[in-house]
Amino acid sequence: MADKTFIVKIKRQQRPDEAVRWEEFELRWRPHMNVIICLRDIAERPFTREGKESSAVSYEANCLEEVCGACAMVINGKPRQACTALVDDLEKPIRLEPLTKFPLIRDLQVDRSKMFDDLKRTKCWIPIDGTYDIGPGPRMAPEKQEEAYPLSRCITCGNCLEICPKVNADDQFVGAAIVSQVRLFNMHPTGAMHSAARLDALMGPGGIEDCDNAQNCVKICPKGIPLTESLASVNGQVLRHAIKSFFTAPKTIGSAAPEG
Amino acid sequence: MAVAASNSRTSYILDKLQSLSGIVPIGAFLAEHIWSNSYALVSPAKYNDVSSELQQVPWRIFVETAVLWLPLLFHSLYGFYIWWKGKSNITAHPWMSNWMYTLQRWTGLIAFVFIAWHLYTQRYEGHGVTSYADVQQFLTNPWNLTFYIIGLLAASFHLGNGVWNFACKWGIAVSVRSQRAFGLLGAAVGVSFALAGIAIVIGLHYGAFPLGGYVTGGGQ
Numbered sequence: 409m410a411d412k413t414f415i416v417k418i419k420r421q422q423r424p425d426e427a428v429r430w431e432e433f434e435l436r437w438r439p440h441m442n443v444i445i446c447l448r449d450i451a452e453r454p455f456t457r458e459g460k461e462s463s464a465v466s467y468e469a470n471c472l473e474e475v476c477g478a479c480a481m482v483i484n485g486k487p488r489q490a491c492t493a494l495v496d497d498l499e500k501p502i503r504l505e506p507l508t509k510f511p512l513i514r515d516l517q518v519d520r521s522k523m524f525d526d527l528k529r530t531k532c533w534i535p536i537d538g539t540y541d542i543g544p545g546p547r548m549a550p551e552k553q554e555e556a557y558p559l560s561r562c563i564t565c566g567n568c569l570e571i572c573p574k575v576n577a578d579d580q581f582v583g584a585a586i587v588s589q590v591r592l593f594n595m596h597p598t599g600a601m602h603s604a605a606r607l608d609a610l611m612g613p614g615g616i617e618d619c620d621n622a623q624n625c626v627k628i629c630p631k632g633i634p635l636t637e638s639l640a641s642v643n644g645q646v647l648r649h650a651i652k653s654f655f656t657a658p659k660t661i662g663s664a665a666p667e668g
Numbered sequence: 669m670a671v672a673a674s675n676s677r678t679s680y681i682l683d684k685l686q687s688l689s690g691i692v693p694i695g696a697f698l699a700e701h702i703w704s705n706s707y708a709l710v711s712p713a714k715y716n717d718v719s720s721e722l723q724q725v726p727w728r729i730f731v732e733t734a735v736l737w738l739p740l741l742f743h744s745l746y747g748f749y750i751w752w753k754g755k756s757n758i759t760a761h762p763w764m765s766n767w768m769y770t771l772q773r774w775t776g777l778i779a780f781v782f783i784a785w786h787l788y789t790q791r792y793e794g795h796g797v798t799s800y801a802d803v804q805q806f807l808t809n810p811w812n813l814t815f816y817i818i819g820l821l822a823a824s825f826h827l828g829n830g831v832w833n834f835a836c837k838w839g840i841a842v843s844v845r846s847q848r849a850f851g852l853l854g855a856a857v858g859v860s861f862a863l864a865g866i867a868i869v870i871g872l873h874y875g876a877f878p879l880g881g882y883v884t885g886g887g888q
Contacts, residue, residue, distance in 0.1 A: 622769035644839015
């Protein structure tokens with residue numbers, strides 16, 4: 409009996425300036441396959457459906473368990489992680505395309521540095537290490553930890569940027585992932601010491617104000633992060649910070665009260 | 669690039685003003701406008717009383733400019749710029765909120781064209797002194813009536829969805845539940861403004877006074 413097979417169609421480009429070509433590969437079906445296995449099968453035997461010799465498809469992947477974010481691509485028209493896209497659940501032929509909102513490197517591989525640069529620009533970290541021991545931070549109530557946990561699941565995959573009408577060449581909106589990280593780090597008692605700097609960064613061009621509430625981000629997020637709540641929350645924080653910093657002047661020293 | 673320094677707050681302030689101007693003064697004026705025009709469903713005499721009172725507002729040209737024309741022009745033109753910066757993807761991802769995003773832009777354009785024509789015919793050609801008879805005469809034309817209904821539907825949707833959008837963008841409705849509640853409030857605003865507006869123009873078209881009965885005490 410002949411093996412069961414299925415078709416994978418891949419949008420390929422050697423270089424960003426090269427013309428797009430679609431290649432079709434016929435792969436042998438095995439149980440529990442995901443899209444990453446398909447790409448490995450192609451690398452093992454890089455021949456198209458017509459028998460023409462091709463090359464291994466370029467893509468990024470690390471953890472293979474949806475925590476690193478690297479294997480984000482457009483699968484059957486929806487941005488998602490290739491590692492959790494199971495062949496049995498996907499409509500055939502399976503269409504694979506690179507994310508469109510990031511600079512293309514090759515085939516399915518894109519340069520997602522914009523997000524990491526924006527995380528740095530918005531100071532999305534908690535300052536704990538210095539040249540000396542700054543001592544233990546304040547304790548965090550368990551309820552606060554539970555509120556923060558869903559936000560900490562962000563894997564910076566970029567699917568929420570891919571799906572957002574306001575992230576494109578004409579609008580440098582930072583995207584829901586970064587705004588949600590600002591909320592997470594402002595929520596933390598030590599992180600809150602930098603909240604004003606984070607909110608300032610989101611007040612500039614490409615900041616929170618570019619969100620126009622299409623609310624696609626929350627529907628596509630593979631980690632189920634309440635992104636629309638984060639956007640509204642940070643919108644309020646930035647607004648209160650803007651009003652406060654316009655009207656008031658400091659009156660105490662040493663207060664690390666969180667903004668907003 | 670040199671102008672748009674990364675710490676510039678200009679775009680933030682302009683965007684916030686664009687959002688605010690849709691509620692106050694424009695949304696508030698639409699509420700007032702539908703309210704005072706509802707007197708067309710009471711009686712021509714009452715309608716003429718109310719409109720002549722509005723037409724005799726002190727500092728009229730300055731008030732109109734500051735409260736209506738400049739905010740409308742800013743809200744529309746800056747709104748078109750925001751529209752241009754976004755790239756709708758409704759065909760690939762036809763979710764309801766994505767539809768709202770796209771419809772918000774198109775209804776804004778329809779409302780803009782309608783308001784421009786409405787101001788030209790009623791304010792400019794009518795010299796701002798129109799009476800019940802003038803408006804009724806104008807709305808006898810079925811094409812004018814149709815365009816009024818389209819304009820009212822677009823403006824009502826745009827305001828209703830705008831109420832929801834405003835609540836999210838100003839951090840008033842943060843939780844998913846409160847955003848849903850504001851969505852319902854926006855829908856109620858949109859539907860009631862559309863129904864009231866359409867009732868007014870159809871009443872004018874047919875010269876009917878369904879709300880006149882209890883004022884005159886007999887409905888004659």
